[in-house]
Amino acid sequence: MIDYNPKDWFTFIFRIHKADTVRKLMPMIVAICLYSALVAWLETAVWKLSDDSRVKNISLLHSLLGFVISLLLAFRSNSAYDRWWEGRKLWGALVNNSRNLALRMNALLPEGDRDSREFFRTMIPNYAFALKNHLRDQAKAEEFVAGGGVEFNHLDTARHVPNQIAAHLMRRAYSLQKQGVLTGEQLLSINPELQSFTDICGACERIRNTPIPFSYSVFLKKFIFFYVMTLPFGLAFSLGWFVIPAMAFIFYVLASMELIAEEIENPFGIDANDLPTERISGNIRRHVEEIL
Amino acid sequence: MIDYNPKDWFTFIFRIHKADTVRKLMPMIVAICLYSALVAWLETAVWKLSDDSRVKNISLLHSLLGFVISLLLAFRSNSAYDRWWEGRKLWGALVNNSRNLALRMNALLPEGDRDSREFFRTMIPNYAFALKNHLRDQAKAEEFVAGGGVEFNHLDTARHVPNQIAAHLMRRAYSLQKQGVLTGEQLLSINPELQSFTDICGACERIRNTPIPFSYSVFLKKFIFFYVMTLPFGLAFSLGWFVIPAMAFIFYVLASMELIAEEIENPFGIDANDLPTERISGNIRRHVEEIL
Amino acid sequence: MIDYNPKDWFTFIFRIHKADTVRKLMPMIVAICLYSALVAWLETAVWKLSDDSRVKNISLLHSLLGFVISLLLAFRSNSAYDRWWEGRKLWGALVNNSRNLALRMNALLPEGDRDSREFFRTMIPNYAFALKNHLRDQAKAEEFVAGGGVEFNHLDTARHVPNQIAAHLMRRAYSLQKQGVLTGEQLLSINPELQSFTDICGACERIRNTPIPFSYSVFLKKFIFFYVMTLPFGLAFSLGWFVIPAMAFIFYVLASMELIAEEIENPFGIDANDLPTERISGNIRRHVEEIL
Amino acid sequence: MIDYNPKDWFTFIFRIHKADTVRKLMPMIVAICLYSALVAWLETAVWKLSDDSRVKNISLLHSLLGFVISLLLAFRSNSAYDRWWEGRKLWGALVNNSRNLALRMNALLPEGDRDSREFFRTMIPNYAFALKNHLRDQAKAEEFVAGGGVEFNHLDTARHVPNQIAAHLMRRAYSLQKQGVLTGEQLLSINPELQSFTDICGACERIRNTPIPFSYSVFLKKFIFFYVMTLPFGLAFSLGWFVIPAMAFIFYVLASMELIAEEIENPFGIDANDLPTERISGNIRRHVEEIL
Amino acid sequence: MIDYNPKDWFTFIFRIHKADTVRKLMPMIVAICLYSALVAWLETAVWKLSDDSRVKNISLLHSLLGFVISLLLAFRSNSAYDRWWEGRKLWGALVNNSRNLALRMNALLPEGDRDSREFFRTMIPNYAFALKNHLRDQAKAEEFVAGGGVEFNHLDTARHVPNQIAAHLMRRAYSLQKQGVLTGEQLLSINPELQSFTDICGACERIRNTPIPFSYSVFLKKFIFFYVMTLPFGLAFSLGWFVIPAMAFIFYVLASMELIAEEIENPFGIDANDLPTERISGNIRRHVEEIL
Structure with missing residues (x-):
């Protein structure tokens, strides 16, 4: 376990610690950026979608499901944290x-x-x-x-x-x-x-x-994957090239929550989040x- | 119980395991796709709804209730998981x-x-x-x-x-x-x-x-059913034929949560999610x- | 207590069981439908509101509060279920x-x-x-x-x-x-x-x-009542006559949650949801x- | 503690009981109505804001924060109820x-x-x-x-x-x-x-x-106050004079939740919600x- | 610990107590106001964005993630409060x-x-x-x-x-x-x-x-920081100079929740919120x- 001062915001925000999820997710984030760029390029330069194309409404789907995915990730964080705390x-x-x-x-x-x-x-x-x-x-x-x-x-x-x-x-x-x-x-x-x-x-x-039941693990990963993969289609329409940093941010948030949950769920190892x-x-x- | 490595994302996303809810829901997903296609065909080709038809506002209903259904499914997952974990x-x-x-x-x-x-x-x-x-x-x-x-x-x-x-x-x-x-x-x-x-x-x-109280079980199933059955009317208007994959995805998410809850609620059997x-x-x- | 198979979706959806909230709420649902029809008739035929009337924005209020009412009902369900389960x-x-x-x-x-x-x-x-x-x-x-x-x-x-x-x-x-x-x-x-x-x-x-504290019980009922009574004004504007089934569905969902909570809160009687x-x-x- | 029949909806909705939050909040509700009327009058009659004034977008702020305030009030209700129930x-x-x-x-x-x-x-x-x-x-x-x-x-x-x-x-x-x-x-x-x-x-x-930690109590009250005080600016634009009942309703809901929590947090007194x-x-x- | 009367709203709202998060956050709030003013000035006076610029859609991102951040902060408050209460x-x-x-x-x-x-x-x-x-x-x-x-x-x-x-x-x-x-x-x-x-x-x-696991602490601080830093770009477009008080309010709410959680998480010190x-x-x- 890393000893740290929870009130030291500055270091937390700008230093990328070895155990930081940013570092672990970096390759995936880069891939997502490339993928989003491809979608944005297809929509604007290749398919040349008109302004009233139905593609823009795809976001409807993501806001309907945004709620479910947030609650699921909150549930996942909660149950992982409960194990960690029970271990402590x-x-x-x-x-x-x-x-x-x-x-x-x-x-x-x-x-x-x-x-x-x-x-x-x-x-x-x-x-x-x-x-x-x-x-x-x-x-x-x-x-x-x-x-x-x-x-x-x-x-x-x-x-x-x-x-x-x-x-x-x-x-x-x-x-x-x-x-x-x-x-x-x-x-x-x-x-x-x-x-x-x-x-x-x-x-x-x-x-x-x-670990948490097999089906939850499978379901949550499939859900995040499809959610993130389909998201740029709607967003690229509204955001243009801004879709690239936006997707990086969204993916970072969703995947971090799952990643941290995976790490702290078994608190007896030698990871940065494990118990001392x-x-x-x-x-x-x-x-x-x-x-x- | 299946032993698995919770960090192995790739297999989870692309392999369809025997216990995966995708497999169990497949016939229903196909049915939902056909149903959505029918609705989309009716709306675009038969009824030829104009752009300011009130049908498009049906989605209002679904976003008002989207919240309730998400919280209910989260409650359901939580209580089922609590039983599973108590059993463990x-x-x-x-x-x-x-x-x-x-x-x-x-x-x-x-x-x-x-x-x-x-x-x-x-x-x-x-x-x-x-x-x-x-x-x-x-x-x-x-x-x-x-x-x-x-x-x-x-x-x-x-x-x-x-x-x-x-x-x-x-x-x-x-x-x-x-x-x-x-x-x-x-x-x-x-x-x-x-x-x-x-x-x-x-x-x-x-x-x-x-099992959870009879009334909850009935209510939740009726709620999911009517929610999913009425959803394509609003969505097909905004999404056109895209409504088909969108409905498949939404149904997969909502039904999976109920399905997994049903499975893990009694953890002493011989299913993939049951305790070893x-x-x-x-x-x-x-x-x-x-x-x- | 009713013995039931939680995996039998078909019966749950189409059969209206004696203990089903649909049956208990039926008179109220009919009343709500009539009330919604009245509101829709007033708005379209009597007051003849124009498209940019401010009435359509009343829905803003309901989406701001939709969140609070959902969380309150979730809290209510949770605490009622906890009593039921503690009784068990x-x-x-x-x-x-x-x-x-x-x-x-x-x-x-x-x-x-x-x-x-x-x-x-x-x-x-x-x-x-x-x-x-x-x-x-x-x-x-x-x-x-x-x-x-x-x-x-x-x-x-x-x-x-x-x-x-x-x-x-x-x-x-x-x-x-x-x-x-x-x-x-x-x-x-x-x-x-x-x-x-x-x-x-x-x-x-x-x-x-x-039972749960008196003030919660009063507050929740008043809240549901005013929420449902004011809802058709905004919805009828956007949905026209579709407001009638929409209101029936919304009322069914909100009232069912309160009704089930009331029933399972005291689990020692002889109702369908009571403990055996x-x-x-x-x-x-x-x-x-x-x-x- | 008041003995009551939780299934008697009618009395709950139309009778204003001595312990009802409606009665306690009445002076504040009247004040909020007057304040909202003032804002509406300023916006429509004095400032004569045009339709594309940026004032209408102030609601964006309130829907972003509506979520946080709801979750905070739910957290507050939960922890107060837990004390009440622990006292019982x-x-x-x-x-x-x-x-x-x-x-x-x-x-x-x-x-x-x-x-x-x-x-x-x-x-x-x-x-x-x-x-x-x-x-x-x-x-x-x-x-x-x-x-x-x-x-x-x-x-x-x-x-x-x-x-x-x-x-x-x-x-x-x-x-x-x-x-x-x-x-x-x-x-x-x-x-x-x-x-x-x-x-x-x-x-x-x-x-x-x-009682709950001092900082939460201060923060929550400040949050509710500023939220309610700024809300009419955005709403009056969309709702006109309808803003008055709307604000009364919203304030009633938010303040009631905090008020009930304050009352039941210490369950050993002689209030209507206290334990017998x-x-x-x-x-x-x-x-x-x-x-x- | 400060002794206080939880029902005394007036003092809570208008007095800025030594332990109030408003006081602690003041320098940051001022900084955020300056930053928002800069963004608003850039968007309106320098870049002169047209009304259909895609910049306005950046808010889409923040409403998708607003949900996640609220749930995360609620989770953080909950777990910090649980420790405080366990200490008590x-x-x-x-x-x-x-x-x-x-x-x-x-x-x-x-x-x-x-x-x-x-x-x-x-x-x-x-x-x-x-x-x-x-x-x-x-x-x-x-x-x-x-x-x-x-x-x-x-x-x-x-x-x-x-x-x-x-x-x-x-x-x-x-x-x-x-x-x-x-x-x-x-x-x-x-x-x-x-x-x-x-x-x-x-x-x-x-x-x-x-304290809570290192990764959560890092992740939450990074998330709040990027959320708040990117928010003015979308909001300044819709709100103009109103973005300045809006950002101050939003930042106050989000940062207060994290700050209070940090304070009450270790309840044995001599802070205003610590146990007596x-x-x-x-x-x-x-x-x-x-x-x-």
């Missing part, structure tokens, strides 16, 4: 959860139980790193910190890594109770935190694995080590 | 729930209690398969795995199958406590998972059994077997 | 809750405790029937099934019936614990179910007793009897 | 909570413990009355019912009254456990209810104390007395 | 939580345990102050009140201050249980409150650290001291 909430919940479990274990474990303290101090942040890498389909063994009796040759990267760490945490918590270090009620008091790790992991997987899961995982490690 | 969340919760219960039983059950371990290893995934089939109104006894003392001749497919499996799980958990394998607090710590199975099942049934409940059930079995 | 969720929760309590009591109660089993087998479904009738302001004593030591001459129909059944359930659960049949932890594990009955009842009462609380209650009885 | 949910939750606590105490307390029963029978409804008055910044000592060992000279109306009653409830519950009347698990089973009183109180205070907290408190007393 | 809810939850914990500790702690009572009386409000300052990236040691055995030289302002206070609270609660002052069940009954502090802190940090976290923290201290 989940990682926020992971932070809270890790802190709460660390705070509780700090209060519950005897001062002298160095081994258990080290276990939780290393394993809680390991979960965050495991989840981050799992969501990016990568395995970075070097990010794990061993400790508290768990060696990382125990982890099997072919299987679900976060689940294995969750299993370690769960087993340790229940075995502390069986050994009498924790009472039954104390075990119950850390129950929500233990459960929450896997819930967060599952919810992130859900967001990552489920790397930094959050680091923060979790730092805070947990401060506490325990 | 429920199956995500089923995954989390199954994993959490497996992780807990793994930590709680004595290493040597092979029978109980086998019971949960088989019954937790069986619940997912039972729910998947129950939501599709089918019974596939071959997908169940027997184990841990439950034979599937015990299951009565005429009765509610997921409930029977939930009853097995519930009974086993309470009987483990009565035998002293689990303490009271340990039982309480698995309580949310035990309860959640039936909650998920009920919520899925709710989505499957409740089959694959999710398989994943649950795989993960639970890894854990227990 | 509550009854879904009642199903889940009843099933979960039955599953738990089945696992917890000793096989031989026939009296307690019969108590829960009869009282859990009785709650659903009591709630259904309570929400319809009716008392149907014949729908209750006595059993497990509760006679229905104990129920006082002048007082809040669902509360009395909830009191029976609550009392029995706590007395089972006092007798030592349930342990403290087992009692806690059925706590969410015991609490949920009353929560669901209260939420249903809230939906039934609270009767059937759901029956299902609860069937499923609980299967389980216990 | 909170009072619904208070009803449920009071009932549940009463049902539980009825089952838990020994039949003979008259003092404790009286305590809960009086204090649970007292909380509702205290909250109602607290939200209206009033203190009505006469609405409290003393009982169960609490005298109301103990209440200090200068301090937070609902908190004091919650403190009584909390203290009594824990002291019943300390005395051995309730077991630890029974205490836990009433824990959600005890906590919920204060949560509801805090959420109501939040709604009452936080008086009646709800009474119902809580009646139901709790039926139960305990 | 979180601080409301902190109030409830602090009150509930104080009420419970008051009921649970022996009357004579002055030290523990003082501990909670000081530390619960300290958490609110710590969180307020943490969210503003400041450390105000003077706002803390020492007591109950915690000196503030123990707090390390370089580390996460709210976490340190939460650690104190957690440790004290568990140590009270270990000492036998609280039973296991009593500990469980305060468990939700203990957990909630850190959850609220994490959620506030999430809101503060995550200072006052809320003070209220928490006052209420907790009343209770304990």
